[in-house]
Amino acid sequence: MAARRRRSTGGPQVVSFGGGHGLYAALRAFRLLTENLTAVVTVADDGGSSGRLREELGGLPPGDLRMALAALCDDGEWGRVWRDVIQSRFSSEGPLHDHSVGNLLISALWQLLGDHVEGLDWMARLLRAHGRVLPMSSLPLRIEGDVQFDPGCPPEVVQGQSALAATDGHLREVRLVPHNPPARAETIEAVCAAEVLNLGPGSWYTSVMPHLLVPDLAEAIFDSGALRTLTLNLPGSKAETRDLSLCDHLESLHSHAPRLRFDYVLVDEDAAAAEPELEAKARRLFGARMWTRPLRGRKHSQHDSLKLAACYRDVLLDAGITVDEQW
The missing domain is CATH 3.40.50 (Rossmann fold)
Known part of the structure; x- marks a missing residue:
C-alpha cells in the first residue's frame, strides 16, 4: 500500500x-x-507516583510516558545522565517519597504549558530524545475488567489498572x-x-x-x-x-x-x-x-x-x- x-x-x-x-x-x-x-502510550495508570500525581493534580498519569521518553534518550553522556535523572526516585520520610523526578518534571510542564503534547515535546527536547512520545488520549482514563475468581461463580468487576495488574483471578x-x-x-x-x-x-x-x-x-x-x-x-x-x-x-x-x-x-x-x-x-x-x-x-x-x-x-x-x- x-x-x-x-x-x-x-x-x-x-x-x-x-x-x-x-x-x-x-x-x-x-x-x-x-x-x-x-511512541503511543496508555494513560490509565493509577498506581504509585503516577497515581498520586493524577489524584492530586487531575492530569494524565505521567509514569508510562516518562518511561517511553527515557527509552528514546541518546546513548551519549547527555542522554545517559538525563535518563538517570528522570528515572530516579526520591527517598524520604515525607510526601516526596518514591516520586519519580521525571514524573514531577512532566507534571510541571503540563501545568505551565496547559497542553499534554506540548509538555511532552518540550521534555523530549530537553532529553534530546530520538523520537516523539504521545498519549493515546488526553483524558486520564480508568480501566476496569471482568475477573473470574471462582470457576463456579460469575465474573466480578474490578476497577483500576493497579488492581487488575495484581489480581489473582482470571481476567476475561x-x-x-x-x-x-x-x-x-x-x-x-x-x-x-x-x-x-x-x-x-x-x-x-x-x-x-x-x-x-x-x-x-x-x-x-x-x-x-x-x-x-x-x-x-x-x-x-x-x-x-x-x-x-x-x-x-x-x-x-x-x-x-x-x-x-x-x-x-x-x-x-x-x-x-x-x-x-x-x-x-x-x-x-x-x-x-x-x-x-x-x-x-x-x-x-x-x-x-x-x-x-x-x-x-x-x-x-x-x-x-x-x-x-x-x-
Whole structure:
C-alpha cells in the first residue's frame, strides 16, 4: 500500500504502542533502526507516583510516558545522565517519597504549558530524545475488567489498572472508563503517516489492549496501509496473564478487536516451540505470518533490546522496508 512504499530519510516512520517496560524494550530496539519513531502510550495508570500525581493534580498519569521518553534518550553522556535523572526516585520520610523526578518534571510542564503534547515535546527536547512520545488520549482514563475468581461463580468487576495488574483471578475482558474516549489528534496523524505499526510487548490487558479500546485510534490502526507487527510477550509471571498461554493471548486480543490484522507476529523461538499451534492461530485470527527469533534477555521474562532490534530489522527488510541501522 502507499504507506508501505514511502521511504523516509533517517529510516521508516514507525509507531509503537504500549506502556511500561514492554514499550521501553520495543523503543530501545526501534531507535537503532530509525530516527522517525513515535511512541503511543496508555494513560490509565493509577498506581504509585503516577497515581498520586493524577489524584492530586487531575492530569494524565505521567509514569508510562516518562518511561517511553527515557527509552528514546541518546546513548551519549547527555542522554545517559538525563535518563538517570528522570528515572530516579526520591527517598524520604515525607510526601516526596518514591516520586519519580521525571514524573514531577512532566507534571510541571503540563501545568505551565496547559497542553499534554506540548509538555511532552518540550521534555523530549530537553532529553534530546530520538523520537516523539504521545498519549493515546488526553483524558486520564480508568480501566476496569471482568475477573473470574471462582470457576463456579460469575465474573466480578474490578476497577483500576493497579488492581487488575495484581489480581489473582482470571481476567476475561477489559473496558475503558469513560467509554469511547477521544484520541489525541497528533496520535491519529502519526498513525496515518506510519510505514510500520507495532503493538506490544507489555502488560496484555492494561498496556497493550487499551489502545484498541479508543475508537478513533482503533479505526486508524484498522484502516492503516502500514506494515503491522505484533510483538508477543515472553512467558512470565505477570499476574494479569499468569494463566494465559501465548495462544490465549492471541485469542483475547482477537476477542477485543476482531477486525485487527497483522502482517507478522513476532515471538521468542523457545516460546514458539512450546506452543506448536501458535503459528496456525496467528494465521487464522490475524492473517499473520509468525516470525521467531531468540528474544530473551538476561532476565528470563524480559526482552533483550538488541535481539529485538535484530528481529525488527529482519522483519522490515523481509517486507521491503529500508532501515537506518545505528549499531
